Amino acid sequence: MTGPAILLLLLGLGLISWIFGRAKANRFITSGSKNLNSLPNYHGWYTALWAIVPALIFVAIWSSISPALVTDMVLSDPAASQLSSDSFKRGAILSEARDIANNPGQKAFNPEATALAPLYVSAQSHYDIIGTLAVVLLCFAGAAFAFIRIRPDFRARKRVEQLVMIVLLMASLIAILATVGIVASLIFESARFFGMISPIDFFFGTEWNPKNTSVAGDGEDFGAVPLFWGTIFIGAIIAMAVAIPFGLMSAVYLTQYAKPKVRKWMKPILEILAGVPTVVYGYFAALTVAPALRDFAAWIGISNATSESALAAGVVMGVMIIPFVSSMADDSIAAVPSSMRDGSLAMGATKSETIKKVLIPAALPGVVGGILLAVSRAIGETMIVVMAAGLAANLTANPFASVTTVTTQIVQLLTGDSDFNSPKVLAAFALGLTLFVVTLLLNLVALHIVKKYREAYE
Amino acid sequence: MTTETATAAATATATASGTSKMTTRNVDVFYGEKQAIDGVSIDIDMENVTAFIGPSGCGKSTFLRTMNRMNDTIPTCRVTGEITLDGEDIYAPSMDVVQLRARVGMVFQKPNPFPKSIYDNIAYGPRIHGLASGKAELDQIVEKSLQRAGLWSEVKDRLHESGTALSGGQQQRLCIARAIAVDPEVILMDEPCSALDPIATAKIEELIHELRGKYAIVIVTHNMQQAARVSQRTAFFHLGNMVEYGDTSEMFTNPQEERTRDYITGRYG
Numbered sequence: 001m002t003g004p005a006i007l008l009l010l011l012g013l014g015l016i017s018w019i020f021g022r023a024k025a026n027r028f029i030t031s032g033s034k035n036l037n038s039l040p041n042y043h044g045w046y047t048a049l050w051a052i053v054p055a056l057i058f059v060a061i062w063s064s065i066s067p068a069l070v071t072d073m074v075l076s077d078p079a080a081s082q083l084s085s086d087s088f089k090r091g092a093i094l095s096e097a098r099d100i101a102n103n104p105g106q107k108a109f110n111p112e113a114t115a116l117a118p119l120y121v122s123a124q125s126h127y128d129i130i131g132t133l134a135v136v137l138l139c140f141a142g143a144a145f146a147f148i149r150i151r152p153d154f155r156a157r158k159r160v161e162q163l164v165m166i167v168l169l170m171a172s173l174i175a176i177l178a179t180v181g182i183v184a185s186l187i188f189e190s191a192r193f194f195g196m197i198s199p200i201d202f203f204f205g206t207e208w209n210p211k212n213t214s215v216a217g218d219g220e221d222f223g224a225v226p227l228f229w230g231t232i233f234i235g236a237i238i239a240m241a242v243a244i245p246f247g248l249m250s251a252v253y254l255t256q257y258a259k260p261k262v263r264k265w266m267k268p269i270l271e272i273l274a275g276v277p278t279v280v281y282g283y284f285a286a287l288t289v290a291p292a293l294r295d296f297a298a299w300i301g302i303s304n305a306t307s308e309s310a311l312a313a314g315v316v317m318g319v320m321i322i323p324f325v326s327s328m329a330d331d332s333i334a335a336v337p338s339s340m341r342d343g344s345l346a347m348g349a350t351k352s353e354t355i356k357k358v359l360i361p362a363a364l365p366g367v368v369g370g371i372l373l374a375v376s377r378a379i380g381e382t383m384i385v386v387m388a389a390g391l392a393a394n395l396t397a398n399p400f401a402s403v404t405t406v407t408t409q410i411v412q413l414l415t416g417d418s419d420f421n422s423p424k425v426l427a428a429f430a431l432g433l434t435l436f437v438v439t440l441l442l443n444l445v446a447l448h449i450v451k452k453y454r455e456a457y458e
Numbered sequence: 459m460t461t462e463t464a465t466a467a468a469t470a471t472a473t474a475s476g477t478s479k480m481t482t483r484n485v486d487v488f489y490g491e492k493q494a495i496d497g498v499s500i501d502i503d504m505e506n507v508t509a510f511i512g513p514s515g516c517g518k519s520t521f522l523r524t525m526n527r528m529n530d531t532i533p534t535c536r537v538t539g540e541i542t543l544d545g546e547d548i549y550a551p552s553m554d555v556v557q558l559r560a561r562v563g564m565v566f567q568k569p570n571p572f573p574k575s576i577y578d579n580i581a582y583g584p585r586i587h588g589l590a591s592g593k594a595e596l597d598q599i600v601e602k603s604l605q606r607a608g609l610w611s612e613v614k615d616r617l618h619e620s621g622t623a624l625s626g627g628q629q630q631r632l633c634i635a636r637a638i639a640v641d642p643e644v645i646l647m648d649e650p651c652s653a654l655d656p657i658a659t660a661k662i663e664e665l666i667h668e669l670r671g672k673y674a675i676v677i678v679t680h681n682m683q684q685a686a687r688v689s690q691r692t693a694f695f696h697l698g699n700m701v702e703y704g705d706t707s708e709m710f711t712n713p714q715e716e717r718t719r720d721y722i723t724g725r726y727g
Contacts, residue, residue, distance in 0.1 A: 260533070339570035343633070346528055347583040347640060348560030357582070362573050 006059060006135060013136075014052040017143035021047025021150060028152045038157035046156040049163050050146035055139040062131050073123040074116060186436060189429035196423045197222045202430060208393035208404075210413065210424040222427055224434070226393035230310070230403035231435075234389060235378035238314025238399060239321055243374060246318075247325025248367065252355055254326070255333045267330075274323040278383040285316035285388035297400040304401070308390030311399035317384050321374045328370025332363040332453070365453035372446035376439040382407040406431050477503045479644060479674040480525060480562075485539035487520055487529070494520045497539070498700045500693055502644070507666060507675045509685035509706065512695035513726065518678045519567075521695070522646050525676070526562035527555050543644070560587055562644040563637035568653050569629035571621035571636075576613050579621040579632055580604060583640035599639055606672075607635035608665050627658025634665060638673075645669070647677040651684065663688050682722060686710050694718045 022044030028036050071094060096113040101120035150156070194202070205223020250270065254263055290312035297305030336359050344354040360367070390402030391412060413428040420426075480502040487495035495517045502508050502525075510518040520529065527548060529535040541548050548558055560583070571579050580600045583589070590596035600617070604610040609631045613624070621632055630650055637645055647666075651659040666688045669675060679685050685692050686706060693703040694715075702709065702718045713719045720726060 337570070339566060339568055340572060342528065342531065342566060343570040343572065343636075344582070345531060346526065346559055346564035346566075347586070347636065348556050348558075349582075349586050350556055353586050357586070358572050 003059075003063070006132065010052050010055055010059075010135070010139060013055075013139045013143070014048040017051040017147070018044040018048035020143070021045075021147060024147065024150045025156070036152050037155050038160075042156040042160050043150050043154070045160050046163075047143055047146040047150070049160065051139050051143035053163070053167075054142045055135050058135060058138050062134070066127050066131060069127055070120065070123045073126065074119045077119050183436070186429055186433045189426055190433045193423060193426035193430045196426070197430075202427075206395055208409070210427055220423065222423065224406075224431065226395045227404060227406050227409055227431065228434075229395055230389065230393070231379050231405040231407070233397070233399075233403060234310050234314040234317060234385060234405055235381065236375050238311060239318040239378045240371065240375060242315055242318025243321040243325045243378075244371060247322045247374075248329050248360075250322065250326045251329035251333055252360075255330055256351060256355055256359070270323045270326055274320075274327075276320075278320065278381060279387075281316050281320050282383040282387035285312050285384050289316055290388050293400065302398075302400050306390070306400070306402050308388060308392075308402040309400045310389060310403045313385045313389035314399070316388065317378055317381055320381070320384070321378055324377065325370055325374050328373065329363070329367045332366025332370065332450075333359055335366065336362045365449050369446040369450035369453070372442050372449070376442035376446070379405075380407065380435060380439050382411065386411055406435050410435075477505065479504050479544065481540075481542050482525075483540040485521070485524060485537065485541060487517070487524055488536040488538075489532070490534040494698055495524075496698045498695075500700060500703055502674050502676055503691075504674045505671060506690035507670050507677060507688055508691045508693065509689035510676065510678045510693050510695060511680065511682055511685045511721075513721065514680060516695040517698045518693075518695040519648050521700075522648055522676060522678050523564075525644070525646055526559050526564055528559075528564060530555065560640050561642055562646060563640065563642035565630070565633050565637055565645065565647045565650045567649040569626055569633050571624070571629050571632050573620065573622055575618045576604075576621045576624070576632060577617040579636050580639045583636060587640055589640065603635040603639040606638050606669070607631045608661065608668070609635055625658070627654050627661055630654060630658070630662060631665065634662075634669075638669075642673060644674040644676070647675065649678050649680065652680070659684070682710075694721065696721070 022040045025036065025038075025040035025043035029040070074094070074097070093110055093113050093116065096110055097116035097120050100113060100117040101124065202222050202224050204225065205221060206225045207221035207223045208226050209221040211220045254267060254270075258266060286308075290307050290309055293309055293312050293315075294305045294307045297309075340358050340362055341354055344358045345351075349357070385405045385408045389405060389408060391404050391408065392402045393404050393409075394401055396403065410428045410431050413424055413431075478501040481500070483499045485495060485498045486493060498521055500508075510522060512518045523529045524537050525541060525548075529537065537549060543558070543561065547553065572582065574582070577600055580603050581590075581596055584596060584599050590599055601610060601614075604613060609628060612628060613632075621629065624632060630653075634645075634647075634650075651662050654662065663684065666675060666677065677685075677688060689706045691704070692706040692709045694701045694709070694713075694717075696717055702713060702715045704714070709718065710722060713722060
């Protein structure tokens with residue numbers, strides 16, 4: 001049976017057990033037995049959940065192990081014994097045979113696969129029957145187990161509550177498990193990379209020149225320092241030089257000067273700016289800002305300016321981050337108790353003196369936390385730098401020169417034909433891991449600062 | 459105008475002497491459409507501590523805040539009538555509100571030291587107004603202000619620790635010292651002891667006694683015993699009206715108005 005059919009079957013069986021469970025509970029009421037602990041509906045749900053959940057768990061496990069069982073059965077057949085012993089070739093033939101078995105009309109590229117296809121068909125139907133039977137049995141067993149336990153004093157309501165809690169817990173664990181899985185794969189692939197390239201060369205080398213070859217040490221260089229520098233130069237220096245002053249000033253204006261009416265329409269607009277897809281900023285950077293900056297550089301007499309520059313990417317990224325910095329700073333300034341402001345105004349300070357000498361210093365921890373979060377966003381940002389910063393791994397402080405970043409290089413390394421055994425591709429994982437660790441640390445520090453500061457005023 | 463306020467205005471005018479520091483005439487305060495203060499006329503003089511008493515929400519704090527235009531920070535707030543400082547209308551367009559607040563200082567209900575050092579808290583006002591020409595002079599102002607606020611001996615060895623690390627009572631005296639540091643003429647105190655314990659309260663009250671005569675002091679309090687202890691003149695507010703204004707001893711022993719008597723004897727409030 002196919003997956004959807006099994007799910008439908010389970011739903012049907014669940015509905016039936018719901019009806020039966022409820023009916024049994026209802027009988028207790030009609031037969032005069034008092035003090036039914038839970039409403040009949042809960043008994044129904046209890047039975048239905050017992051019918052469906054164990055069976056669903058089984059389906060999930062079965063769908064991951066049955067292909068291996070099918071392949072084993074096919075291989076154990078005498079017809080498969082003369083298959084090539086090269087695991088790569090054998091895998092190719094087997095997967096083709098499986099395709100033919102699932103789509104009978106398909107033409108075989110490999111004659112051996114055609115021979116194996118019927119074997120696949122029979123093995124699949126064999127395990128299909130076993131699996132379906134097991135699911136149905138499990139469903140009935142669960143329903144029966146629950147049905148027997150239905151009694152007037154049975155606390156179905158409480159049990160359903162527990163089951164609901166478990167379901168919700170599972171749902172929330174999925175995101176965490178996915179993250180853990182991603183991190184594990186990053187670590188695993190990075191370990192393979194560092195098996196080929198020394199971490200010292202990677203973290204301290206200043207030449208970045210990966211080549212498309214699976215032979216290590218073939219004139220390739222994996223010194224990531226130019227990438228790290230490019231990332232910091234664009235994300236933490238140029239972008240912040242734009243985003244911090246403008247973000248702070250707009251936050252001060254919005255919290256202290258803007259009339260409620262102005263604030264009411266300005267703040268949403270700023271927030272909309274934060275929702276513009278980064279690829280839009282990307283071509284704005286590449287097509288508008290970068291050529292303008294190049295012309296400007298030529299005009300002030302910088303001869304080697306290119307149309308891909310750190311400045312273009314950094315400035316546009318800074319503009320993109322302004323709403324983010326502004327809204328964090330807005331929150332921190334608004335969190336400074338109004339008694340501070342009143343105290344300063346009552347001393348005869350003007351508004352701007354109050355902002356400069358009392359509000360901003362008091363809000364500083366929150367503002368710094370916000371800036372760190374903004375930096376962590378900026379260095380992970382990809383589209384703008386891919387489109388506007390260029391690919392040349394230059395170690396330069398000239399903002400009009402082309403530089404490259406960690407994210408740009410990850411995109412570069414993983415696009416096109418990839419051989420997952422070459423250091424070139426694995427380098428992407430090492431870069432990804434580095435980026436992940438740095439942004440994680442930045443976020444942790446920032447959240448810590450913000451939290452500590454919030455406590456101070458509560 | 460109700461009969462009560464008419465009486466009150468008459469009382470106030472009758473007792474006004476030649477040394478009035480601040481006077482108010484027919485002051486109304488509105489928050490949007492809602493009227494919070496209705497026709498208050500009062501004279502504040504230099505020699506006496508004036509207490510504003512009354513139940514919560516009677517408008518006494520609102521009225522206090524009109525006297526150094528702190529209500530300007532509330533966008534919907536509107537003031538009519540006349541308030542003068544040394545005969546000068548403080549709501550006149552020519553009045554510099556920054557200068558006004560330097561002359562009429564304020565101490566708030568909850569101690570609100572800035573998250574800076576004790577020294578910087580006191581030096582804040584003198585610095586923004588340019589009152590000291592050098593470090594030595596600034597040091598002197600800080601020491602003098604702290605001494606006047608009775609805090610010097612307690613903090614002189616830790617002037618560079620944070621002002622927020624002091625106890626509640628010390629913080630409030632720090633705020634008074636901060637207000638004194640700009641050498642104001644009037645000090646407005648908005649329930650300065652309501653967040654403090656009895657011992658700290660006693661210290662603040664003692665301080666108010668010592669400051670009397672050097673500054674015109676107006677104190678808002680909901681604590682009648684406190685008004686009786688620290689003030690020489692008392693104004694009783696009720697529902698946005700000033701019901702009665704007179705000598706404190708007279709007010710507490712022989713109130714003229716029934717509402718005052720009811721409040722003082724604890725019938726409501």
